Amino acid sequence: MGRIRILSDQVANQIAAGEVVDRPASVVKELLENALDAGATRIRVEVEGGGRKLIRIADNGHGMMRDDALLAFERHATSKIRSSDDLLSIATLGFRGEALPSIASIARLEMETRAEDEAAGTRIEIVGGKVMRVDDAGIASGTTFTIRDLFFNTPARRKFLKAESTELSHVTALVTHYALAHPDKHFELHSATHALLIAPPVRKPEERIFQIFGSETLDQLLSMAAERPFDRAGLPEPPPWKRDEDYAAPDPGFLRISGFISKPELQKLNRNSIYIFVNRRLIRDRLILHAVSEAYRNVLPPTSFPVILMFMEMPPHEVDVNVHPAKTEVRFRQQSLVHDFVRDSIRNTLIQTRPAAGFLAALTANPHATPSLLPSVSPMPGEPESMASVDTLASEPPPGSEEIADFKLTYPPVPPEEVKLPFVEASLAPGNGVTPMARHACDAEMPAQEEQVPSLNSLASLKPLGQLRESFILAVNDEGLWIVDQHVAHERILFEKFLREREVERVQHQRLLMPLLVELLPHQMVLFANISAELERNGFEVEPFGPRTIAVKAAPVGLEGKELERTLMEVLEHSERENQAQNLETLRTRIAASIACHSAIKVNMPLDTVRMEWLLAELAKTAHPTSCPHGRPIVLRYSWKDIQRAFQRI
Ligand SMILES: Nc1ncnc2c1ncn2[C@@H]1O[C@H](COP(=O)(O)OP(=O)(O)OP(=O)(O)O)[C@@H](O)[C@H]1O
Numbered sequence: 001m002g003r004i005r006i007l008s009d010q011v012a013n014q015i016a017a018g019e020v021v022d023r024p025a026s027v028v029k030e031l032l033e034n035a036l037d038a039g040a041t042r043i044r045v046e047v048e049g050g051g052r053k054l055i056r057i058a059d060n061g062h063g064m065m066r067d068d069a070l071l072a073f074e075r076h077a078t079s080k081i082r083s084s085d086d087l088l089s090i091a092t093l094g095f096r097g098e099a100l101p102s103i104a105s106i107a108r109l110e111m112e113t114r115a116e117d118e119a120a121g122t123r124i125e126i127v128g129g130k131v132m133r134v135d136d137a138g139i140a141s142g143t144t145f146t147i148r149d150l151f152f153n154t155p156a157r158r159k160f161l162k163a164e165s166t167e168l169s170h171v172t173a174l175v176t177h178y179a180l181a182h183p184d185k186h187f188e189l190h191s192a193t194h195a196l197l198i199a200p201p202v203r204k205p206e207e208r209i210f211q212i213f214g215s216e217t218l219d220q221l222l223s224m225a226a227e228r229p230f231d232r233a234g235l236p237e238p239p240p241w242k243r244d245e246d247y248a249a250p251d252p253g254f255l256r257i258s259g260f261i262s263k264p265e266l267q268k269l270n271r272n273s274i275y276i277f278v279n280r281r282l283i284r285d286r287l288i289l290h291a292v293s294e295a296y297r298n299v300l301p302p303t304s305f306p307v308i309l310m311f312m313e314m315p316p317h318e319v320d321v322n323v324h325p326a327k328t329e330v331r332f333r334q335q336s337l338v339h340d341f342v343r344d345s346i347r348n349t350l351i352q353t354r355p356a357a358g359f360l361a362a363l364t365a366n367p368h369a370t371p372s373l374l375p376s377v378s379p380m381p382g383e384p385e386s387m388a389s390v391d392t393l394a395s396e397p398p399p400g401s402e403e404i405a406d407f408k409l410t411y412p413p414v415p416p417e418e419v420k421l422p423f424v425e426a427s428l429a430p431g432n433g434v435t436p437m438a439r440h441a442c443d444a445e446m447p448a449q450e451e452q453v454p455s456l457n458s459l460a461s462l463k464p465l466g467q468l469r470e471s472f473i474l475a476v477n478d479e480g481l482w483i484v485d486q487h488v489a490h491e492r493i494l495f496e497k498f499l500r501e502r503e504v505e506r507v508q509h510q511r512l513l514m515p516l517l518v519e520l521l522p523h524q525m526v527l528f529a530n531i532s533a534e535l536e537r538n539g540f541e542v543e544p545f546g547p548r549t550i551a552v553k554a555a556p557v558g559l560e561g562k563e564l565e566r567t568l569m570e571v572l573e574h575s576e577r578e579n580q581a582q583n584l585e586t587l588r589t590r591i592a593a594s595i596a597c598h599s600a601i602k603v604n605m606p607l608d609t610v611r612m613e614w615l616l617a618e619l620a621k622t623a624h625p626t627s628c629p630h631g632r633p634i635v636l637r638y639s640w641k642d643i644q645r646a647f648q649r650i
């Protein structure tokens with residue numbers, strides 16, 4: 001007998017399940033996506049034992065007729081595509097026809113479903129891939145899946161499961177993010193004892209953020225919206241001689257980006273708070289993550305990450321979703337267009353709004369203070385898992401509330417706000433075990449925009465009062481009291497000026513009276529040879545002077561003596577650390593940041609009024625007056641409102 005056999009469907013399904021279902025959250029993802037594809041407007045998720053014991057998802061979607069209900073568990077059975085051409089324009093979240101047979105092969109599954117126009121519904125019971133029973137069911141239209149004892153027949157997989165609370169946090173993160181992507185739908189998530197999320201439909205995405213996370217988080221986010229047409233290049237078109245008279249070239253469609261990005265003061269330890277949706281599908285994508293880092297470069301410290309909720313909409317033919325069995329990765333047809341547009345849209349949002357950091361926010365900006373805004377879905381490979389548990393989501397205190405105790409003077413007692421209950425549906429009947437977690441969902445109304453968003457655009461109107469310890473400029477305008485770090489403010493001004501000059505190859509430089517001799521280690525000589533051309537373009541004139549020494553004959557204006565030497569050493573050190581992987585743009589901004597840092601005015605330096613005015617006016621003209629090139633805040637504002645509150649006048 002030969003050695004090769006065809007595997008049974010049962011085994012094939014379990015193998016597929018290995019790719020698609022690696023933890024309870026992935027079951028929830030598949031079933032949620034099916035419910036959304038079925039046009040559901042209400043989705044209720046219930047989990048027990050972190051999802052291992054029970055997952056139940058009920059939707060009010062279009063349901064299935066008896067035949068379809070049975071067919072749905074066959075491998076490659078789908079109602080969503082018909083031919084391979086359809087793969088080019090997938091408008092649904094599912095399309096592989098794999099999820100249900102995979103899940104059914106590794107759990108005890110029960111499905112109840114009824115199509116709207118059918119008199120009776122269907123109940124199907126499957127255990128480890130075997131159909132045990134098919135009955136009539138008298139149920140409302142829609143579909144309910146109950147999955148018990150996940151991985152009961154695949155012990156190897158069961159061993160990989162984490163603690164119940166970890167699995168639950170993954171499920172919570174997942175449902176939360178789908179709820180954010182679909183604000184017009186009703187989502188609920190319950191554990192055996194708690195209501196973890198109750199989000200009735202709302203009109204706008206920001207209302208949903210408020211529902212789920214409360215106003216503190218909302219205050220730290222900037223809303224973003226941008227669109228551009230795709231390039232026509234590469235769209236299939238008939239050759240000119242085959243076109244009709246009224247032939248119209250295919251419309252390349254638009255790339256639309258909307259969502260929320262964090263102000264520079266909100267900093268995270270890892271990328272777990274970056275959520276990207278492409279056509280409402282939650283994905284992890286290196287290209288987009290790179291664009292996000294680029295946008296925040298020189299705004300956030302290199303080891304910090306922002307919070308991003310970004311929804312990208314594009315014609316289905318611009319994105320290939322058939323890249324990974326779990327459908328969490330995609331490939332864009334016009335990669336660099338998408339990358340650059342994401343980067344530029346985020347940058348523009350940061351530049352236009354120029355948010356000013358409040359005192360309290362800046363105090364807690366240290367990324368170590370809050371590990372992650374949200375529990376993670378799946379950390380990027382090589383990154384630590386998010387430390388956030390469901391509990392942090394449940395009752396996340398106002399950012400930095402521990403620190404507030406040490407900062408009593410500036411933390412005003414907030415007057416009690418009038419509590420309204422606009423989300424009537426969510427006001428739960430007593431006794432159904434609702435914990436404070438549901439509080440955000442139903443407590444207070446979206447606060448009206450009482451105060452205009454603090455913006456650094458008003459920097460230009462600042463009047464300097466004087467200096468604090470010859471290091472910080474105190475200034476006022478109608479909006480409140482401002483404190484400006486003179487060193488980092490000047491650093492930001494010089495940094496941007498320098499990059500501008502560099503762009504037109506006109507960096508102002510000065511010749512030194514005496515060449516400055518700098519001694520290098522042998523490997524630094526090699527590094528120096530690599531970057532000397534770039535240094536030259538940045539206003540340096542440096543030549544080798546003997547085997548281990550270089551002579552600096554000219555340098556950018558403002559850089560002298562010891563500072564000049566330090567700058568050179570810093571640039572060399574950076575290129576050493578980053579190795580060859582460094583690209584030219586990174587090197588350029590590094591050089592600019594070093595030069596700016598070392599030629600900027602220092603702390604402990606008296607400044608007269610004219611100088612302070614000049615500094616504030618120049619700062620107002622910069623693109624990012626929020627933070628210095630290393631990501632530290634430049635300006636803090638104590639708003640008029642905060643002052644009034646602190647003095648208990650309002
Ligand atoms: N909640 C639901 N309501 C109505 N129909 C459903 C529901 N869940 C599944 N179906 C039907 O069952 C079919 C099979 O579902 P399954 O998730 O296995 O595959 P799919 O969604 O088509 O593709 P994928 O494997 O990519 O998820 C679907 O195509 C759909 O027609």
Ligand SMILES: [Mg+2]
Binds near residue numbers: 034093094095099100
């Ligand atoms: Mg599916």
